[in-house]
Amino acid sequence: MRKLSLFILVLLFACKSDKKNHYFDAVKDNDVALFPPAPGEWLYEHKEKGQTFEQFLKTKHVVPTKEQNVIYIQPIGKFNVLQTKQIDLTRAYLEIFFQLKTKILETKSNDIIPSHVRRIGGEGQEQFLAGYILDSILIKQKPSDRIALMGLTEVDLYPKPEWNFVFGLASYSQKTGVSSIFRLQDGELTEANFNKCLDRLLKICSHEIGHMFGLHHCTAADCVMNGTNSLSETDKHTVRLCSVCQRKLNSGIKYNNAKRLADLEKYFKANNLKESAALMHKDLESIQ
Numbered sequence: 001m002r003k004l005s006l007f008i009l010v011l012l013f014a015c016k017s018d019k020k021n022h023y024f025d026a027v028k029d030n031d032v033a034l035f036p037p038a039p040g041e042w043l044y045e046h047k048e049k050g051q052t053f054e055q056f057l058k059t060k061h062v063v064p065t066k067e068q069n070v071i072y073i074q075p076i077g078k079f080n081v082l083q084t085k086q087i088d089l090t091r092a093y094l095e096i097f098f099q100l101k102t103k104i105l106e107t108k109s110n111d112i113i114p115s116h117v118r119r120i121g122g123e124g125q126e127q128f129l130a131g132y133i134l135d136s137i138l139i140k141q142k143p144s145d146r147i148a149l150m151g152l153t154e155v156d157l158y159p160k161p162e163w164n165f166v167f168g169l170a171s172y173s174q175k176t177g178v179s180s181i182f183r184l185q186d187g188e189l190t191e192a193n194f195n196k197c198l199d200r201l202l203k204i205c206s207h208e209i210g211h212m213f214g215l216h217h218c219t220a221a222d223c224v225m226n227g228t229n230s231l232s233e234t235d236k237h238t239v240r241l242c243s244v245c246q247r248k249l250n251s252g253i254k255y256n257n258a259k260r261l262a263d264l265e266k267y268f269k270a271n272n273l274k275e276s277a278a279l280m281h282k283d284l285e286s287i288q
Contacts, residue, residue: 022287023257023258023287024243025243026287027243027246030279030283031220031222031243031244033221033222034222041233042217042227042229046217049219050216050220051215051216051248053247056214056216056248056251062214063252064253070103071098071146071149072104072149072150073149073150073152074137074138074141074149074152075104075105075107075108075152075153076109076110076113076151077155078154079154082190083154083185083189085194086189086198087152089198090198090202093202094205096264098206098209098249099263105141113128113133117132121156121164125182126156127156130157130158130169131159131169133151133153133157134169134171134177139174149175149177150208151176151177151178152178156180156182157179157180165183167204168180168204168208170211172214176212177209177212179208183231195271195272196235198273199235199273200231203237204234206224218242218244222238224240224245225241239273239276240280240283258284261280262284264276268280
């Protein structure tokens with residue numbers, strides 16, 4: 001009787017494993033191969049080898065627990081109505097993307113950034129040192145249930161003196177990241193460019209938080225985890241995780257893959273992001 005029970009358990013585990021593998025095999029058909037990089041693009045300048053699923057499993061990466069399972073957003077700056085709406089929509093998106101509760105902390109003033117980590121950029125714009133925000137501001141924000149923390153600014157960012165700017169920056173060890181809305185809104189955020197800016201913000205925030213969960217830059221296919229050097233390159237890449245990166249993320253968070261896709265499709269439709277909604281619909285069709 002005991003041997004029979006054990007056999008049934010093994011059979012159930014095998015069926016469950018086969019079902020999960022079927023999901024990733026199915027959505028793999030929707031992966032789009034990367035074109036050879038052009039001069040100026042990320043992979044042209046950074047000869048990255050990528051990260052296989054097996055390599056990911058061998059790395060030390062954060063996994064949600066009952067005690068630590070909430071993603072936090074820390075706004076820093078003076079945000080107008082449209083920018084505040086972008087932050088609210090980003091919170092909702094990240095909660096769906098990672099299938100983890102996501103909360104917004106009380107906004108902090110730009111006054112917390114000291115003068116020695118501020119500069120005037122090449123376009124006459126003020127910039128904050130991204131690393132300082134990670135190491136001296138976000139590190140102090142320690143809600144007991146925090147698994148990841150994302151800072152958002154309306155001021156431009158730079159990573160080090162020799163770099164012109166950076167869209168976002170993340171720390172694997174501290175599980176913190178920061179991104180700026182500044183360059184995403186093409187000068188000024190308006191109703192006309194709202195969706196374009198939102199699409200960019202969703203890509204960059206999910207990308208940086210993806211790093212916090214151990215995902216390296218993707219070289220396997222067109223993917224939100226691709227590295228980018230410019231807004232045009234960010235715009236060219238998809239908001240979707242490729243099948244390999246989906247498998248990595250799901251191995252740690254262990255969410256329902258079909259539910260996640262359906263939630264994402266609903267979000268994109270509600271916010272008139274039609275191309276992204278179509279990508280989720282295509283993945284859903286593949287697993288039916």
